[in-house]
Amino acid sequence: MKKDDQNVQPLRLDGQTLVDQLQILASVGSDPRGGRTRLAASKEEGEGRDLLVEWMKELDLEVKVDSVGNIFGLLHGEEGGAGGSPLVLGSHIDTVISAGPYDGCFGVLSALAVARAFRTAGRTPSRPLVVAAFTNEEGVRFQPDMLGSLCFAGGISPEEALAVTDSHGVSLEESLKEIGYNGPLTSGFFAPGEYLELHVEQGPILDREGLSIGVVEGVQGISWWRVAFRGKANHAGTTPTALRSDAGYGAARTIVFLRELALSSGTTLGTVGTLSLEPGAVNIIPSKAVFTADIRDPSEERLAEADDKLKAFAEELASAEGLEVTLERLARFSPVVFSQSLCALVEETARELGLSSRRMTSGAGHDAQMMARICPTAMIFVPSRGGISHSPDEHTDRADLLAGAEVLLRTAEKLLAKE
Amino acid sequence: MKKDDQNVQPLRLDGQTLVDQLQILASVGSDPRGGRTRLAASKEEGEGRDLLVEWMKELDLEVKVDSVGNIFGLLHGEEGGAGGSPLVLGSHIDTVISAGPYDGCFGVLSALAVARAFRTAGRTPSRPLVVAAFTNEEGVRFQPDMLGSLCFAGGISPEEALAVTDSHGVSLEESLKEIGYNGPLTSGFFAPGEYLELHVEQGPILDREGLSIGVVEGVQGISWWRVAFRGKANHAGTTPTALRSDAGYGAARTIVFLRELALSSGTTLGTVGTLSLEPGAVNIIPSKAVFTADIRDPSEERLAEADDKLKAFAEELASAEGLEVTLERLARFSPVVFSQSLCALVEETARELGLSSRRMTSGAGHDAQMMARICPTAMIFVPSRGGISHSPDEHTDRADLLAGAEVLLRTAEKLLAKE
Structure with a gap:
């Protein structure tokens, strides 16, 4: 043991305070459906921000807010410590409508718990530790989602971000001024x-496999399409099957194809969440069917292949069925690959703590995917019961929450150890 | 030749008057979309009725209107002529929204042309000839459709029929009073x-096969279902394919099955004209999918078989996909079989006139199927260009119209000949 380590106290996770703070923050913006609604930069989210800032100040963190409302709580490193680049831990505290208690908040308050562990132990990290809460991750009120981290990572200018308006025409800038952020x-x-984000999985894999920790290697790529088939409206009783141009059948057959594609790929996911038929009468063959396709894959190559296959299938089907088809791209994000060395460190830490884990890809978007543009990044997942997310029924057991926070703390400890 | 046949003039179809009257009636209730809208018992349909009654009176027909607004123009038979039962020829003059010129009107005005032929030739039939226009065949304003003929055939009491209200709460009785019918x-x-109804096919078969006359042997049976699959709303990006309970996939797979069922049967038709997904977001797996299925078959046995197969398929699929399914019956009409001897007479008449014909089943509902409950009935179809129906684009060539009217006239002549 080196001389200057003699007075060092061990870092300890204060699990009770973490759980208490999660519960207190979860009560802000509570709604009649048993959830909480804190849309980005709303009055309710402003109250959540105030609470977070108060808690940061209790730990004597230096609170900094940027022009798009991202909040950073800075725990200074040693004077002249090796390397000046801060380790950033964080997530977001805005929510969807009637959200669960953990999405986002868990990552922010666990980051705060890491800062608390340093303060309680009276230890100063070798370089700065930053607790971050990014603006408008959910994208319910303002689009695009992950706006704060996107802006921080240079993907959109602050001016552009601030000019974005909600469905009532209120800009992000006005909303932030209103709540003082x-x-x-x-x-x-x-x-x-580096950037590390702890988050609930929002999917069923860890829960189903009975594992404690997900070591997240990246975020799936996303491809959104609007597909429209156009055929001929005709009488359901008088038009022989062979003479039909049934746009609804075109849509149905394509939905079944997407399922086949997902199953044969093994990594691709395909979802049709919206569909409308025109004219929409029981006894009229649909002349128009419009639906969305949400395709995801952790591999850019396989995602592009799935896009191509969908397009080819729809066009071939249209030609065979006497339909016209158009495919309009609604969104396309390439997969994000996180830092392999950070993933290895998280994995090793979980193993040292005796926690079961697996490598996985995030199906949902996270601030981490924006931060990955500018620094080595990884995420840590804990189980979501039944995979339920964006719902008051979202749940993670206390033991799983604390195990995740412990992995975050120990990984941060290693990263902040003197070099 | 018997003595009293010496002064008999031959019956001649006045094609020009028929076509002129079709055009005049088609201009009543004309709408901006190039069609005409004469919903049952509306002001516009009242104007159409006035025109028809005027034309009946010009031919010295005795006009009778029953309490549900059915109009009958009676051409008396010979005093003491053999058999008192009238031959009824007719259809309806109400329309769908923005209809074509022929649906219904063609049958009524051709029946009037038959009466005109008798009057012009100065001939009195051996028994009465009745030109009929039934109330609310289309069923757009009042449900059920074919209400006038249903009531005439005793399938619903006049009191019940008159109490039916439209979507504004206005009853058929009030509406009929308003227009004086x-x-x-x-x-x-x-x-x-007997009852004979001449009608445009409303389907593509005659047009596609280049035939002049359809000898209609009956009306398909109809089975309408509302099918609802219920699954679990989950995140499109985080839920592995194998763990999904995707109600939308259930619907799509069932629509594809209905197509397969129709193709393998050869006589069954299956149509899904309405479909809705919940919650209806691009990135959420549908928790609920509700759609209608319209199944038709000329055979009661095969229709029942199709019902059973749909039900069995949906239930098996639901079980395999972790879904719940309910099938709710919306309507069920058994197939109607017309008089074989009347069909043979129509077929023979077409052949004598040198017109190509085929036996067929009506895919759509017609007043004839109600009249078939109380007397020998048949229908005569003429081609609909492209099978287009219930649209301003509905079209039948003049030559085809006149060929159909000629078959109606000659068949009626035979039926009304002295016995």
Whole structure:
């Protein structure tokens, strides 16, 4: 043991305070459906921000807010410590409508628990530790989602981000001013050394496999399409099957194809969540069917292949069925690959703690995918019961929450150890 | 030749007057979309009725209106002529929204042309000839459709029929009073000897096969279902394919099955005209899918078989996919079989006139299927260009119209010949 380590206290996770804070934050913006609704930069989310800032100040963190409302709680590193780049831990505290208690908040408050562990132990990290809460991750009120982290990572200018309006025409800038979170700093004012985000899985894999920790290697790529088949409206009773141009059949057959594609690929996911038929009468063959396709894959190559296959199938089907088809791209995000060395560190830490884990890909979008543009990044998942997410029924057992926070703490400890 | 046949003039179809009257009636209720809208018992349909009654009176027909608004133009038979049961020829003059010129009107005005032929030739039939226009065949304003003929055939009481209301709460009785067609006679006040209805096919078969005349042997049976699959709403990006309970996939797979069922049967038709997904977001797996299935078959046995197969398929699929399914019956009509001897007479008449013909089943419902409950009945179809129906684009060539009217006239002539 080196001389200057003699007075070092061990870092301890204060699980009770973490769980208490989760519960307190979960009560802000509570709604009649048993959930909580804190849309980005709303009055309710402002109350959540105030609470977070208060808790940061209790730990003597230096609170900085940038112009798009991202909140950073800075725990200074050693004077002259090796490397000045801060380790950033965080997530978001805005929610969807009637959300569960953990999505986003768990990552922010666990990051705060890491800062608390340093303060309680009286330890100063070798370089700065930053607790981050990014603006408008959910994208329910303002689009695009992950707007705060996107801006911090330089993917959109602060001016553009602030000009975005909600469905009532209110801009993000006005909304942030209203709640007092239009900060003075330019988004991206510091360069992170690494970014780590702890999050509930929002999917069923860990829960189903009975595992504690997901080591998230990246985020799936996403491809959204609007597909429209156009055929001929005709009488259901008088038009022989062979003479039909049934747009609804075109849609149905394509939905079945997407399922076949997902099953044969093994990594591709395909979802049709919206569909409408025109004219929409029991006894009229649909002349028009419009539906969306949500395709995801962790591999850019396989995602592009799935896009091509969908297009080819729809066009071939249209030609065979006397239909016209158009495919309009609604969104396309390439897969994000996280830092392999950070993933290995998280995995090793979980193993040291005796926690079961597996490598996985995030199906949902996260601030981490934006931060991955500017620094080594990884995520840690804990189980979501039944995979339920964006619902008051979202649940993670206390033991799983604390195991995840412990992995975050120990991984951060290693990263912040003197070099 | 018998003595009293010496002064008999031959019956001649006045094609020009028929075509002119079709055009005049088609201009009543004309709408901006290039069609005409004469919903049952509306002001516009009242104007059409006035025109028809005027034309009946020009031919010295005795006009009778029953309490549900059915109009009958009676051409008396010979005093003491053999058999008192009238031959009824007719159809309806109400329309769907933005209809074509021929649906219904063609049958009524051709029947009037038959009466005209008798008048012009100065001939009196051996028994009465009745030109009929039934109330609310289309069923757009009042449900059920074919209400006037249903009531005439005793399938619903006049009281019940008159109490039916439209979507604004206005009853058929009020509407008929408004236009002056609440007649004094009880529906079903006479017993028809036979019923013949000439109609445009509303389907593509005759047009596609280049034939002039359809000898209609019956009307398909109809089975309407509302099918609802219920699954679990889950995140499109985080839920592995094998763990999904995707109600939308259940619907799509069933629509594809209905197509397969139709193709393998050869006589069954299956149509899904309405479908809705919940919650209806691009990235959420549908928790609920509700759609209608319209199944038709000329054979009661095969229709029942198709019902059973749909039910069995949906239940098996639901079980395999972790879904719940309910099938709710919306309507069920057994197939109607017309008089074989009347069909043979129509077929023979077409052949004598040198017109190509085929036996067929009506896919759509017609007043004839109600009249078939109370007397020998048949229908005669003429081609619909492209099978287009219930649209301003509905079209039948003049030559085909006149060929159909000629078959109606000659068949009626035979039926009304002295016995």
